[in-house]
Amino acid sequence: MHSHITEKHHALGSFQPTVILHGGAGAISRASLSPELWARYEASLWRYLTDARKLLDSGASALDAACAAATWFEDDPLFNCGRGSVFTEQGTVEMEASAMVCSLGPSGPPAGQIKRGAAVSLVRNTRHPILLAREVLMAADGDGGMGGTSTMHCHLSGRDVEEWGWKERGLEKKPDRWFWTKRRWEEHRRGLQKQNTGYTYDDLLASVDRFAATEEEGDGDDGVDEYPSQGTVGAVCLDSWGNLAVATSTGGLTNKKVGRIGDTPTIGSGFWAETWEEEVPEKTSAMVQARREQNLESETSQILRPIAGILGSCLTLFQAHQEYQPVINPPTHSPVTPHHSPPILDPRRSTLRKRRRAVAMSGTGNGDSFLRTNATRTAASMCRFSSRTSLARAVSAVAGPGGELQQSAGDRWGHSGEGQGGIIGIEIDDGPVSKEFLVEQDYPTIKSSSACSSTKKRGRSVFDFNCGGLFRAYYELDEKTSRETPKVMVFKEGY
Numbered sequence: 188m189h190s191h192i193t194e195k196h197h198a199l200g201s202f203q204p205t206v207i208l209h210g211g212a213g214a215i216s217r218a219s220l221s222p223e224l225w226a227r228y229e230a231s232l233w234r235y236l237t238d239a240r241k242l243l244d245s246g247a248s249a250l251d252a253a254c255a256a257a258t259w260f261e262d263d264p265l266f267n268c269g270r271g272s273v274f275t276e277q278g279t280v281e282m283e284a285s286a287m288v289c290s291l292g293p294s295g296p297p298a299g300q301i302k303r304g305a306a307v308s309l310v311r312n313t314r315h316p317i318l319l320a321r322e323v324l325m326a327a328d329g330d331g332g333m334g335g336t337s338t339m340h341c342h343l344s345g346r347d348v349e350e351w352g353w354k355e356r357g358l359e360k361k362p363d364r365w366f367w368t369k370r371r372w373e374e375h376r377r378g379l380q381k382q383n384t385g386y387t388y389d390d391l392l393a394s395v396d397r398f399a400a401t402e403e404e405g406d407g408d409d410g411v412d413e414y415p416s417q418g419t420v421g422a423v424c425l426d427s428w429g430n431l432a433v434a435t436s437t438g439g440l441t442n443k444k445v446g447r448i449g450d451t452p453t454i455g456s457g458f459w460a461e462t463w464e465e466e467v468p469e470k471t472s473a474m475v476q477a478r479r480e481q482n483l484e485s486e487t488s489q490i491l492r493p494i495a496g497i498l499g500s501c502l503t504l505f506q507a508h509q510e511y512q513p514v515i516n517p518p519t520h521s522p523v524t525p526h527h528s529p530p531i532l533d534p535r536r537s538t539l540r541k542r543r544r545a546v547a548m549s550g551t552g553n554g555d556s557f558l559r560t561n562a563t564r565t566a567a568s569m570c571r572f573s574s575r576t577s578l579a580r581a582v583s584a585v586a587g588p589g590g591e592l593q594q595s596a597g598d599r600w601g602h603s604g605e606g607q608g609g610i611i612g613i614e615i616d617d618g619p620v621s622k623e624f625l626v627e628q629d630y631p632t633i634k635s636s637s638a639c640s641s642t643k644k645r646g647r648s649v650f651d652f653n654c655g656g657l658f659r660a661y662y663e664l665d666e667k668t669s670r671e672t673p674k675v676m677v678f679k680e681g682y
């Protein structure tokens with residue numbers, strides 16, 4: 188089943204691999220999610236989480252592991268992607284997928300670095316749309332019929348790219364009915380209730396298939412009736428070399444217009460990965476810091492004492508303009524406020540060093556809202572342009588309660604699915620900075636911080652959502668024992 192691991196590396200690197208998955212977000216409630224149905228989601232998420240982690244631990248790259256996890260979801264009719272995708276208004280299936288990578292590792296560019304991100308949309312008959320997105324990501328000049336500048340395209344759509352995937356890249360083609368599930372069909376019909384024509388799922392199966400029927404058929408009845416489909420899937424992986432990768436796959440929204448493109452294949456909206464370098468105060472021991480401060484005090488007083496009287500008020504003004512870094516205040520609309528104002532760091536008191544950081548994210552929810560807010564790049568930009576902002580904080584500001592997505596729905600919030608969603612992600616950096624420097628702590632960062640005794644550097648897995656639930660799976664770290672435990676959740680609290 189898990190046949191998409193392509194690379195094995197012999198020596199593992201200095202990062203502790205990790206993975207976080209989502210299986211969709213939306214107005215999920217206990218009433219709509221029976222214990223039996225939850226048990227099925229939990230089992231699938233658990234299996235894909237632990238299997239992806241095994242791949243990473245045995246040397247798979249972040250891109251391989253993230254794409255492999257997405258293919259497992261794509262074959263699982265429980266989720267709205269691949270087999271089990273929702274129907275369009277016209278009763279067709281149009282899938283979308285994307286992949287993106289970035290790296291902190293010193294060992295050269297990871298797979299796909301040249302292009303970094305790529306996506307496909309309007310995919311109808313490819314068994315694993317995520318593998319098609321991956322092929323577009325990897326396509327290089329003179330390679331398999333996508334020569335010239337076309338190799339640099341980062342979003343391809345429709346029949347031609349599918350044909351290329353099947354013919355040039357050996358991807359698997361499946362007939363329409365492979366993707367049709369009774370559950371999605373019922374959802375589709377319920378959504379179109381007002382125009383009910385009495386056309387049934389059996390009629391659908393009997394209708395003209397674009398291909399001859401094959402031995403494999405869609406999962407006719409998966410026993411799931413009521414739960415509204417939100418199940419876009421996403422996998423964010425960190426491999427041992429400090430590469431981050433994100434893979435996202437979806438059937439889109441139930442009864443979407445034919446031809447509608449959502450956030451999943453739109454770079455910066457439903458997925459993003461980015462690395463950068465920034466200057467931060469070096470983490471120094473308390474003694475060194477105290478000595479430095481003493482020296483600074485005495486230097487300052489030697490210079491200033493004779494002219495203190497004259498310059499007094501001017502100096503105050505001058506210092507006010509020497510603040511090291513703009514502090515991003517939490518958005519005023521967000522109920523999430525840090526308990527303390529972080530101190531302003533004086534560059535004269537700290538040695539600056541270069542720090543490399545990287546983040547990768549996958550979103551799920553109302554894709555049009557993700558498009559309108561450019562959700563995932565917005566969160567990355569908060570981190571990038573204020574080095575004091577953690578990914579946990581940025582994700583909450585965008586996808587948490589009262590955040591940017593919710594705000595974007597305006598008066599329509601709560602009346603439709605607009606604005607609803609969630610984001611998962613992983614953040615890594617190449618070394619610690621003083622705690623006071625960071626504006627964070629009060630956000631749902633999963634305990635996986637670098638502050639543990641292991642010699643491996645760790646990523647920080649994060650998530651937040653503004654709606655009833657987010658199907659998610661990740662590893663939680665016990666800082667005392669350094670043991671990591673797989674965790675599968677849907678609501679804020681346990682099921």
Ligand SMILES: NC(=O)C[C@H](N)C(=O)O
Pocket residue numbers: 211212267416417418419437438439440449450451457550551552553554555
């Ligand atoms: N369930 C989802 O996440 C749907 C997807 N974001 C879309 O709007 O296409």
